[in-house]
Amino acid sequence: MADQLTRAAGNGDVTVVAQLLAAGAEVDAPSRAGRTALDLAVHAGHTDTVRVLLAAGADPGQQAGEYGESTPLCLAAMHGH
Template sequence: MDVTNRLGRAAEDGDVAAVARLLTDGAEVDGLGGDKRSALDLAVHAGHVDVVRVLLDAGADPRQRAGAYGEVTPLGLAAMYGYVAVAELLLDAGATTGAQGRLNFPPLVLAATSTEHGHPRMVDLLLRRGADIGEVRKDRTSLEWAAAFGNVRMVRHLLARGATPTAKAVSEARAGAERFSKAVRDEQRRQETREAYALVVAALRDAGVVG
């Protein structure tokens, strides 16, 4: 295994000492291994804060492509997995909060939608560090994406932090309710889905949207 692949393996394993040693021995900090992923990419994916710190201190590019297909950035990965401490390091190193990566996703959208309830602490961090709560991806804001997925907790969270309630968010919730109800065969799950979307619409109406 060559030095670049050894660096990637050590980063993915969270082996800080090995990462530091390989860098001292001349490993290229942003070199791509056989899987076309860098050490920073792999360390962020695994949530290894100390390894991320060492790589950034060694000059790793916080804005490089990341993900299995190079589709996002390190910050995008951290946002998807809710790794707040990792995201803080990336932001301190120069990562930006706007749309980024090959898929051009704002990290805020990823933080709001990547799990069933999203990552509220990551959302808060990104907003504190300058993310635009109204930024859109595919003509939807983070709030509208959360509404489309029936994520009532995240809808309420975003509203509490100043997201604008829109008629589009209501229509996205209604369309999502219809779509997911058709996809779910179990009647109990279907009812739970309908109830979740009803709560989303209620939260939006409580926030002042008409529709």
């Protein structure tokens, strides 16, 4: 379910993200590529999706970025979100 959640978050599909979380998806579970839903939503600037993930308990201090080089907050700032 992690790959579905990260794909929906990266696409900004807040409805699917909420449905997957309600169905028991782990909010901070990484995809096979090692990225989390919060990481991808922040990177893409999907504010509503980020809000849903944070409300569901996503860790804003987690490692984020393609190489785990940052945090979601730093990524948001770097990308002007």
